[in-house]
Amino acid sequence: xxxxxxxxxxxxxxxxxxxxxxxxxxxxxxxxxxxxxxxxxxxxxxxxxxxxxxxxxxxxxxxxxxxxxxxxxxxxxxxxxxxxxxxxxxxxxxxxxxxxxxxxxxxxxxxxxxxxxxxxxxxxxxxxxxxxxxxxxxxxxxxxxxxxxxxxxxxxxxxxxxxxxxxxxxxxxxxxxxxxxxxxxxxxxxxxxxxxxxxxxxxxxxxxxxxxxxxxxxxxxxxxxxxxxxxxxxxxxxxxxxxxxxxxxxxxxxxxxxxxxxxxxxxxxxxxxxxxxxxxxxxxxxxxxxxxxxxxxxxxxxxxxxxxxxxxxxxxxxxxxxxxxxxxxxxxxxxxxxxxxxxxxxxxxxxxxxxxxxxxxxxxxxxxxxxxxxxxxxxxxxx
Amino acid sequence: xxxxxxxxxxxxxxxxxxxxxxxxxxxxxxxxxxxxxxxxxxxxxxxxxxxxxxxxxxxxxxxxxxxxxxxxxxxxxxxxxxxxxxxxxxxxxxxxxxxxxxxxxxxxxxxxxxxxxxxxxxxxxxxxxxxxxxxxxxxxxxxxxxxxxx
Amino acid sequence: xxxxxxxxxxxxxxxxxxxxxxxxxxxxxxxxxxxxxxxxxxxxxxxxxxxxxxxxxxxxxxxxxxxxxxxxxxxxxxxxxxxxxxxxxxxxxxxxxxxxxxxxxxxxxxxxxxxxxxxxxxxxxxxxxxxxxxxxxxxxxxxxxxxxxxxxxxxxxxxxxxxxxxxxxxxxxxxxxxxxxxxxxxxxxxxxxxxxxxxxxxxxxxxxxxxxxxxxxx
Numbered sequence: 001x002x003x004x005x006x007x008x009x010x011x012x013x014x015x016x017x018x019x020x021x022x023x024x025x026x027x028x029x030x031x032x033x034x035x036x037x038x039x040x041x042x043x044x045x046x047x048x049x050x051x052x053x054x055x056x057x058x059x060x061x062x063x064x065x066x067x068x069x070x071x072x073x074x075x076x077x078x079x080x081x082x083x084x085x086x087x088x089x090x091x092x093x094x095x096x097x098x099x100x101x102x103x104x105x106x107x108x109x110x111x112x113x114x115x116x117x118x119x120x121x122x123x124x125x126x127x128x129x130x131x132x133x134x135x136x137x138x139x140x141x142x143x144x145x146x147x148x149x150x151x152x153x154x155x156x157x158x159x160x161x162x163x164x165x166x167x168x169x170x171x172x173x174x175x176x177x178x179x180x181x182x183x184x185x186x187x188x189x190x191x192x193x194x195x196x197x198x199x200x201x202x203x204x205x206x207x208x209x210x211x212x213x214x215x216x217x218x219x220x221x222x223x224x225x226x227x228x229x230x231x232x233x234x235x236x237x238x239x240x241x242x243x244x245x246x247x248x249x250x251x252x253x254x255x256x257x258x259x260x261x262x263x264x265x266x267x268x269x270x271x272x273x274x275x276x277x278x279x280x281x282x283x284x285x286x287x288x289x290x291x292x293x294x295x296x297x298x299x300x301x302x303x304x305x306x307x308x309x310x311x312x313x314x315x316x317x318x319x320x321x322x323x324x325x326x327x328x329x330x331x332x333x334x335x336x337x338x339x340x341x342x343x344x345x346x347x348x349x350x351x352x353x354x355x356x357x358x359x360x361x362x363x364x365x366x367x368x369x370x371x372x373x374x375x376x377x378x379x380x381x382x383x
Numbered sequence: 384x385x386x387x388x389x390x391x392x393x394x395x396x397x398x399x400x401x402x403x404x405x406x407x408x409x410x411x412x413x414x415x416x417x418x419x420x421x422x423x424x425x426x427x428x429x430x431x432x433x434x435x436x437x438x439x440x441x442x443x444x445x446x447x448x449x450x451x452x453x454x455x456x457x458x459x460x461x462x463x464x465x466x467x468x469x470x471x472x473x474x475x476x477x478x479x480x481x482x483x484x485x486x487x488x489x490x491x492x493x494x495x496x497x498x499x500x501x502x503x504x505x506x507x508x509x510x511x512x513x514x515x516x517x518x519x520x521x522x523x524x525x526x527x528x529x530x531x532x533x
Numbered sequence: 534x535x536x537x538x539x540x541x542x543x544x545x546x547x548x549x550x551x552x553x554x555x556x557x558x559x560x561x562x563x564x565x566x567x568x569x570x571x572x573x574x575x576x577x578x579x580x581x582x583x584x585x586x587x588x589x590x591x592x593x594x595x596x597x598x599x600x601x602x603x604x605x606x607x608x609x610x611x612x613x614x615x616x617x618x619x620x621x622x623x624x625x626x627x628x629x630x631x632x633x634x635x636x637x638x639x640x641x642x643x644x645x646x647x648x649x650x651x652x653x654x655x656x657x658x659x660x661x662x663x664x665x666x667x668x669x670x671x672x673x674x675x676x677x678x679x680x681x682x683x684x685x686x687x688x689x690x691x692x693x694x695x696x697x698x699x700x701x702x703x704x705x706x707x708x709x710x711x712x713x714x715x716x717x718x719x720x721x722x723x724x725x726x727x728x729x730x731x732x733x734x735x736x737x738x739x740x741x742x743x744x745x746x747x748x749x750x751x
Contacts, residue, residue, distance in 0.1 A: 102517035156399035197727030341392025
């Protein structure tokens with residue numbers, strides 16, 4: 001039973017946590033195995049079972065311990081690492097190189113990534129075509145499937161996609177956890193508006209040049225996926241930009257600040273997701289009756305979504321990615337997952353349970369393929 | 384009013400839950416439907432454009448695409464024409480191409496598929512040089528850079 | 534014939550982006566000086582539209598003059614390919630660094646050079662004079678577009694570059710009549726500052742590509 005004024009812990013008893021895990025257990029089994037479990041290949045079987053049980057154990061722990069972020073982050077970081085492993089391994093197996101080939105461009109076989117979406121909107125509207133050398137349907141990461149997945153996740157989770165769905169976010173999320181305390185504490189809040197400037201520029205330049213300019217020039221994750229072969233000065237400078245941005249915004253700054261600086265300062269997708277936070281059913285809310293204004297949540301937030309003024313007013317900004325880190329840092333359960341329209345401080349556990357099911361389900365199924373593939377590969381490597 | 388907002392919010396949240404549950408099993412169907420939307424086709428600058436005409440020579444078929452000058456709002460001054468060789472391609476290719484079917488040859492393209500190396504000799508003022516040229520899963524493809532006005 | 538490099542192609546895109554990012558600087562620095570003069574007096578919406586049109590038309594004319602002068606000086610001094618590459622690349626890098634510094638330091642006591650126009654007695658001349666002062670303010674973005682204009686092979690290309698620059702910078706002035714009603718002015722200003730800085734970064738990269746390419750190609 002939720003009480004608005006008393007700090008109610010989201011922890012559950014062992015039995016209750018197990019009960020809450022059961023639906024996830026059943027649904028993820030169906031989705032990960034595709035409804036037709038095939039255990040003929042021992043390596044793949046082990047990989048699927050480890051993934052399946054591992055995910056459900058983490059979901060159980062979320063309910064049992066009442067903590068969200070620490071268990072979410074485990075899958076989130078593993079997702080990022082395994083996706084890069086999957087992509088790089090496939091590229092080296094097929095092409096013997098991390099760079100995509102001219103044949104891939106000619107045959108439109110480049111896997112699609114959601115970061116292209118901001119750049120395709122204007123050209124799609126004006127030319128009725130997609131400015132990306134990928135496949136519309138069929139194949140790995142085809143455009144239609146990726147857009148549908150992103151659209152659904154954004155409508156339901158809003159900027160929660162950045163903490164529960166994005167297969168790159170785990171990189172800077174992981175690096176931001178390496179140090180216990182930040183070396184750099186004071187960062188200007190204004191920087192969180194930079195992704196909007198990036199969005200404006202990449203959307204316009206992509207439309208004018210008909211090239212996805214963010215992917216072509218400034219995506220830091222090219223350093224850990226695939227990039228253009230270095231054959232001239234221009235491609236060498238591009239490689240330098242990718243590596244510098246990865247080293248700076250994904251590795252170094254998150255380590256020293258304990259913030260997700262790539263996601264907060266550069267990603268144009270983050271800007272769109274921020275705007276989508278206004279329409280999603282799930283939000284973060286502040287129970288001002290329970291809040292003691294200790295501001296631990298402000299310090300812990302990796303996305304610059306919380307400010308002292310906002311906490312005093314009882315508001316969470318639209319930059320929130322619903323990672324749950326603020327909730328984990330709050331001893332009073334004053335900041336909590338909420339549902340739009342439901343007053344803050346009420347139905348805390350109900351809101352959390354519902355949000356966790358929705359977001360975890362998406363993350364578990366979306367991330368399962370690269371995790372299973374990586375475990376399968378490691379199994380084959382070891383045995 | 385508060386009760387209406389709460390009910391609406393919880394309803395919206397449950398709709399989100401339903402969407403998330405049907406998303407993955409229904410992904411194939413959703414994608415197919417999404418893929419039929421008018422803008423869901425690859426821009427000719429990437430797909431190479433439609434095939435204008437083909438010529439067969441034994442087991443190898445030469446396909447010449449329509450020239451691509453697509454821009455955002457109107458055609459650009461620079462573009463390309465894609466030429467494919469499909470099927471069993473010979474080690475040495477040398478073709479004189481008239482891409483616009485005006486009975487005037489526009490360029491000669493030579494490909495050594497073994498080396499691999501490609502070369503293009505413009506015969507028309509609108510041909511500016513060789514762009515990408517590469518072996519593909521269907522044979523070989525090359526893009527020759529063009530400009531609209533010589 | 535070699536494929537043009539990124540630094541050489543996308544003329545319109547670069548110029549438009551530069552204009553877009555510089556326009557935000559112009560608006561923030563000078564907008565609140567120009568706004569009362571464009572909006573002042575009686576005459577209603579038509580008068581405001583007319584004054585804004587005169588202001589923008591003046592800017593366009595000045596830009597075409599500057600485009601012609603830039604191209605002429607480019608033809609006169611950037612004679613060989615190597616000189617053109619090195620000088621253009623170096624100027625890009627230098628002005629881009631100034632542009633970034635300009636965007637960072639913009640909030641610190643930046644005065645609008647157009648403020649002098651407010652002392653003119655005949656108020657009908659104000660939009661014309663504002664247009665003149667605004668377009669020859671020689672902000673870093675203008676210096677970059679002058680460099681670009683000088684590096685172009687033909688006068689038409691130089692004009693096109695300045696036209697794209699003008700279009701990008703003018704977009705920011707169009708909502709000026711509604712400026713008073715904008716709630717998120719501070720946010721838009723912040724985004725504009727970042728856009729200016731990013732445009733600077735683009736030109737640093739372009740400049741480095743030109744210089745490095747020039748060194749490697751001898």
